[in-house]
Amino acid sequence: MRKILAALGSGLVFGLGLVISGMTQPGKVLGFLDVFGRWDPTLAFVMGGALVVAAPGFALLKRRDTSLLGEALRWPSANVIDLPLIAGAALFGIGWGLVGLCPGPALVDLESLSPKVFGFVLAMAVGARASDYLRRARASGPVTA
Amino acid sequence: MSTFDPLSATLGGLLIGLGTVLLMALNGRIAGISGIFASALDPQNGGHAWRAAFVVGLIAAPLAVVAVGRALPPPEMPGWAVVTAGGLLVGFGTRLSGGCTSGHGVCGIAQLSPRSIVATGIFMLAAAIVVAVSRHVVAGGL
Numbered sequence: 001m002r003k004i005l006a007a008l009g010s011g012l013v014f015g016l017g018l019v020i021s022g023m024t025q026p027g028k029v030l031g032f033l034d035v036f037g038r039w040d041p042t043l044a045f046v047m048g049g050a051l052v053v054a055a056p057g058f059a060l061l062k063r064r065d066t067s068l069l070g071e072a073l074r075w076p077s078a079n080v081i082d083l084p085l086i087a088g089a090a091l092f093g094i095g096w097g098l099v100g101l102c103p104g105p106a107l108v109d110l111e112s113l114s115p116k117v118f119g120f121v122l123a124m125a126v127g128a129r130a131s132d133y134l135r136r137a138r139a140s141g142p143v144t145a
Numbered sequence: 146m147s148t149f150d151p152l153s154a155t156l157g158g159l160l161i162g163l164g165t166v167l168l169m170a171l172n173g174r175i176a177g178i179s180g181i182f183a184s185a186l187d188p189q190n191g192g193h194a195w196r197a198a199f200v201v202g203l204i205a206a207p208l209a210v211v212a213v214g215r216a217l218p219p220p221e222m223p224g225w226a227v228v229t230a231g232g233l234l235v236g237f238g239t240r241l242s243g244g245c246t247s248g249h250g251v252c253g254i255a256q257l258s259p260r261s262i263v264a265t266g267i268f269m270l271a272a273a274i275v276v277a278v279s280r281h282v283v284a285g286g287l
Binding site: 124129 | 173198199210225233247256269
């Protein structure tokens with residue numbers, strides 16, 4: 001139960017950050033990405049603010065073996081720069097540039113009850129499941145190459 | 146609301162950083178939203194409860210802002226075809242590359258992960274190219 005409340009609280013703080021910074025408005029995100037238009041530097045300040053807290057916070061936490069609630073600390077272990085990383089990032093960027101929403105702001109914007117935000121999140125779920133399905137099929141299928 | 150406000154941008158960013166540190170400090174997990182969202186939908190995975198709780202926290206955030214009397218503008222969305230294509234690409238691409246703006250852009254870069262630095266550079270460049278083409282090349286935009 002404490003783990004669930006901790007996740008709820010973390011999500012709430014993260015979501016408040018997205019709302020207060022304006023990153024839940026696709027127009028502000030597209031304004032940052034529009035380097036040839038009237039450039040909006042908001043996203044750079046948001047990422048800078050996040051990194052100012054996350055970098056020292058993570059550095060301190062890496063000295064610990066367990067979380068404050070006694071859980072193992074699960075740091076990502078992948079370190080290979082491979083084709084899925086590059087192709088996936090490019091595909092994500094194309095979708096992000098088309099709409100101005102990435103996964104966090106899309107979920108926060110569900111609260112607006114906009115049918116198009118629900119459509120975007122549904123399409124995001126279908127895309128994510130398809131990607132996971134293909135990866136598993138490749139991992140367990142016959143070796144062809 | 147479309148004017149640049151460095152103070153609220155920085156304050157919001159600090160809160161985003163605090164949310165990621167809280168999730169690691171308390172639950173030992175990385176606040177990568179594409180991963181949390183996709184794994185919450187994956188029947189082959191455990192840990193659905195904390196992931197669902199994190200997403201509920203995200204969705205509840207604007208309610209808290211409205212409750213203190215600040216109006217939020219509705220998100221401006223493009224047409225249905227672009228919304229659908231964009232959602233599919235964001236879902237597929239973030240899973241393939243193992244992260245999005247939060248997982249690679251904030252959590253990964255905060256740890257100086259070469260993977261995340263490369264991924265963030267690529268998705269920002271791809272998105273900037275799409276915006277440049279849709280706003281400045283295609284007449285009238287998308």
